[in-house]
Structure formats: C-alpha cells, structure tokens
Amino acid sequence: MNLLVGALSIGFLLSLLTLGVFITYRVMGRLDLTTDGSFGLGAAVAAALLAHGVNPILATVAAAAAGWLAGATTGLIYVLLGVDTLLAGILVTTALYTIQLYIMGGGNLSLGALQTLPGAAERLWFALHLPESITLGDTSVRAGLFSSLLVFVAWVLFSIWVLARFLRTELGLALRAAGGNAQASRALAIDTGLMVTLGLLLANGLVALAGALFAQYQGFANVSMGIGQIVSGLACLVLGEGLLGRATLRRQILGTLFGTITFRLLVALALVAGLPADALKLSTAVFVLAALVIPGVIARGRRRLGPAAGRP
Amino acid sequence: MSAPTLEALGLTHTFAAGTPSEQLALQDVDLIMEPRSWVVVLGANGSGKSTLLNAIAGSLIPDRGTVRVSGRDVTHWHEWRRSALIGRVFQSPATGSIGHLTVAENLAVAAKRGRHRAVLRNPLSRAGRRELADRVRELGLGLEDRLDTPVGALSGGQRQALTLLMATLVRPELLLLDEHTAALDPRSTEQVVQLTEQIIRKEGFTTLMVTHSMHQAVTLGDRVILMHRGRIVESISGARKRQLRVEELLASFDRLRNADLVDESAAEMLRRLYI
Numbered sequence: 081m082n083l084l085v086g087a088l089s090i091g092f093l094l095s096l097l098t099l100g101v102f103i104t105y106r107v108m109g110r111l112d113l114t115t116d117g118s119f120g121l122g123a124a125v126a127a128a129l130l131a132h133g134v135n136p137i138l139a140t141v142a143a144a145a146a147g148w149l150a151g152a153t154t155g156l157i158y159v160l161l162g163v164d165t166l167l168a169g170i171l172v173t174t175a176l177y178t179i180q181l182y183i184m185g186g187g188n189l190s191l192g193a194l195q196t197l198p199g200a201a202e203r204l205w206f207a208l209h210l211p212e213s214i215t216l217g218d219t220s221v222r223a224g225l226f227s228s229l230l231v232f233v234a235w236v237l238f239s240i241w242v243l244a245r246f247l248r249t250e251l252g253l254a255l256r257a258a259g260g261n262a263q264a265s266r267a268l269a270i271d272t273g274l275m276v277t278l279g280l281l282l283a284n285g286l287v288a289l290a291g292a293l294f295a296q297y298q299g300f301a302n303v304s305m306g307i308g309q310i311v312s313g314l315a316c317l318v319l320g321e322g323l324l325g326r327a328t329l330r331r332q333i334l335g336t337l338f339g340t341i342t343f344r345l346l347v348a349l350a351l352v353a354g355l356p357a358d359a360l361k362l363s364t365a366v367f368v369l370a371a372l373v374i375p376g377v378i379a380r381g382r383r384r385l386g387p388a389a390g391r392p
Numbered sequence: 393m394s395a396p397t398l399e400a401l402g403l404t405h406t407f408a409a410g411t412p413s414e415q416l417a418l419q420d421v422d423l424i425m426e427p428r429s430w431v432v433v434l435g436a437n438g439s440g441k442s443t444l445l446n447a448i449a450g451s452l453i454p455d456r457g458t459v460r461v462s463g464r465d466v467t468h469w470h471e472w473r474r475s476a477l478i479g480r481v482f483q484s485p486a487t488g489s490i491g492h493l494t495v496a497e498n499l500a501v502a503a504k505r506g507r508h509r510a511v512l513r514n515p516l517s518r519a520g521r522r523e524l525a526d527r528v529r530e531l532g533l534g535l536e537d538r539l540d541t542p543v544g545a546l547s548g549g550q551r552q553a554l555t556l557l558m559a560t561l562v563r564p565e566l567l568l569l570d571e572h573t574a575a576l577d578p579r580s581t582e583q584v585v586q587l588t589e590q591i592i593r594k595e596g597f598t599t600l601m602v603t604h605s606m607h608q609a610v611t612l613g614d615r616v617i618l619m620h621r622g623r624i625v626e627s628i629s630g631a632r633k634r635q636l637r638v639e640e641l642l643a644s645f646d647r648l649r650n651a652d653l654v655d656e657s658a659a660e661m662l663r664r665l666y667i
Contacts, residue, residue: 248514248516249511250513253509253515256493257493257498257501264489264490265490266471266472268501268505268558269473269475269504
C-alpha cells in the first residue's frame, strides 16, 4: 500500500512532465529534447536553493523559471539562428549538463535534512493534529506519504488548471494554431516563430517544475536524473491517449494526468513482480516504440485484409 | 487622392538561380491596384501568377522590387506581419485553416488578425460564440450549428467558404485568392465562387485573384491580366473586360503559345547554323 501511494504521488508530479511533452509534441508538433535537460535543471535549481535555505515554494517556482529560460533558449536558437528545434534542444540539453554541475556544485545533492515541500506538508499535517498513520486495507500508510501526495496533487491540479485556461485564451489559441498549421497561422498574422518559442518556454517550465518536485520527493538531485525523461513522458502521453482518446483538449489534458498515473502504477507493479530497476528505461523505450508503431501496423493490416476486415 | 491599395513595382525573381534548373519566375512585373478594384490573374502553369501572389503576401521575398500596401512599404515585412493588412485564401482547403481546431476556434483566431491577442481573455465565451455564429450564418452553409466540429471534418467546399470568411473577418486592405476553387468539385466551385462574388461586391474588398478558369476570368472582376513567362503580357479592363468572352482569351493564349513555338524554332535554327 505504501508503494501504491508512492506511485500515485510520483504519477501526479510527473504528469507535469507529460503535460510539457504534450505541449511540444502534440500542440506544437515538435519533439523537444530540451525536456531531458530542463528536468534535471529544475531538480538542480530547486536542490541548490533549498541547500541555501530558501523557502521550498520559492525554490520550486524558481526551478520552473529556470525551465522557462531553457525552453526560451531553444526557441531563440531556432528563431534567431535558424537551427532546427530538434538540434537546438540537443545543444541546450548538452549545455545544461555542465550548468547543472555548476549549480549543484557536484553530481549529487542530498536534501536529507533540508526543508522541502513534502517535509513542510508533513509538518503542517502534524500541526493540524492529524493521525500519524492511516490504515488502508490491512496495511498502515505513513502520514508523510499522504501529506506529500496532497501537496503534489495541489501543485499539479493548479498547474493543469492554469494551462487549460491559457490554451483557450486568444494567445493560447494562436499558440495551438501555430503548432497545427504554420502557413495558415502566418496568413492570420500570427508570429509563428514567437509561438514556437512560447510553447517551448511553457513546456520546459512544466518539465522543470516536475524535476523540482521529483527531487524533493526522492530527497536528492542527481545530474543524470533527466536522462530519458522525454521517453517516459512520451510513454505516459500515448498511454493517456489510449485511455481517453484525443477528441477534445479536455480529454487530452486529463489524459496526460491519467496516463502518467497509470504508467507509474504499472511501473510499480512491474518492480514488485520482479522487473529489475535497471531494466526500466529499456522497457519504457520498447513500450513507447510499440505504442507509436502498433496502431499503424494494425491499420495497415486491416486495409490489406480489405474493407470487410475489422467488422464483427 | 488616397494611395493605391497595392503598388507592386519591378518585381523580379529567379528560382534556383545559378543552377541548371534556373527559372525566371517574375520579370520586372508592375501591378497597381486602386481601392475596391478586383483583378483576375490568368496564366498557364509556371507563368508566374502564384509567384506574384506569394511575393505580394510575403511568403516569398523577390530578388528585386518593392511592394506597397495602402502606401506602406511592406517589402521587408515578414509574411505574418503583412497578414495584418492582407487576407488570403489558398488553393488547398487544408492550407488556409487549422484542421484540428474547431470552426469556432478557427474563427476566434481569425477575428484577431492584425490585432492584439490577449493573454487572459477567452474569446469563446457565450457572447463571443454568439457573435461568431452570427457571422458564420451569413455563409448560408449551416456551419453555425457545427461550431464545435473540427475544421478537418468539413468538406473542401465548406472549408474554403470558412477560410474566405476567416480571411475577411477583420477587414483586409487587400484580399488574395490563390486558385481558391481549383481543388473543389464543380458544385462546390460554383458555391464558393458565388460566395466570393457576394462577399467582395457587398464589402468592396480590393481583390487580387489568381485562377486558371477562363470562365471565372470572364465573369468575375473588373480587370483581367494575362501572365506569360513571368511577365504581364496583357491587361484587359473597362468596356473591353465587360464584353470579354472565353474565345477571346483562348485566342490570346494560342498567340502566346505560337510565339513560344516561333521562339523555339528560331533557337533550333540558330543551333543548326552554329553548331
């Protein structure tokens, strides 16, 4: 049960990463490799600020702002220098590795005794005289797990709400238009280069926020924790689309949340069932490849079998 | 006396310059359009008519020449910035609107062409939707009941009609129509042409329309220009335009083709003489 609540917490906080991948991959139609860099950057900035005694809320917001900077850098390299976003993202992520080392003053930074968001939530929990553990089924779950779950749920739901509102505003619509059809958007007087930059900025802010929350959840930041995050974000994205479809914006946004939670529960189950933790990235990559390729293969198979195939 | 709506002067452009596939697309083209005029551009494939339109819209920066819209020199403006003054409908119905956004969302985006796009304002509030529904009702296509349909699900004709409305939702100084019925079936073509004429006549939009339909060139607009090999070779307006018949245009095209043949046989003769 502890594992389940833990998986739920990770699922919630990493849904911000999935939401970032959704903005770049689905809304802007671009795969943004800055994702890996800004996840680690968010973790590094939050950890370094916490180590300097900065308020956890402030440190988390600053981490998101660092993500904005990373995304905007990729965007500006694309707009001003004409370098493709894919390459620009790789360059920025590579550069960010060094920057993370500088920020953390090394490859690892432990948050063990520091004031973090989950820690603050736990103290608040006890200050309100709530029970020290809660019994679910036949196991008891530590209060700390619950309080950190609650604080992540609050951050994440607020971020999702703000983003969903923004995507329906005049500027948000222009952003979606630029991602969907650049030629039509230019003909409607939308500065598409600016919109790509804005999309990258928003997405990487969310990704860095996820990194900051994740570091505080696990109690340390590591320079390599961003590696492969874009793939796990994609895995959650396609899983969410499989669950809720892509019919409306609301479904897509909720899909990132449900997809991430489902994915983390599956990961937890797989680990319990004996999947070695080292095999996780390989399994995730295979899953994403399969999820992206199999629907196309099925559709082609149906066409080959003729129009009658696939009907009951 | 106000400035002409469009002054395109000395437009010259070569594709793939310096390579074996070099092609002179525009040769010193001048085009001046007075407010509320409607010019139809006719020409064979490769005559430069789409290049002319693209150079005016800013999708292509010509090697030489200047473009002024209502007195403003827009030669060095980005395409998106020019679009604040220019409304456009493209040949493919898929090009002019955003397929995965709904009819209402597309209209909301178009309603802000050349205007400030607010960070906080939701344009599809109840009042906003009602306003858009009223505008779309004028098209007479029943789209007001399909405001929440993704534009990609509309037929080509419906989509072009919607794009036409989107291009004119904010009054454009200049409306560019680039063979906007060429990809449609005959019935949809008729509908969209009718709608085009109705909107342009009612609102008095200054319009530059490229077509390869001689029928449209005869029946629409108040001036026809013929393009050939990157030049404007004939301009027909006034009484002559009003009495213009398809046969006359066909004859013009035949003359141009014969001139080409003469050119080619002359070149062939020269080759034989000197090689």
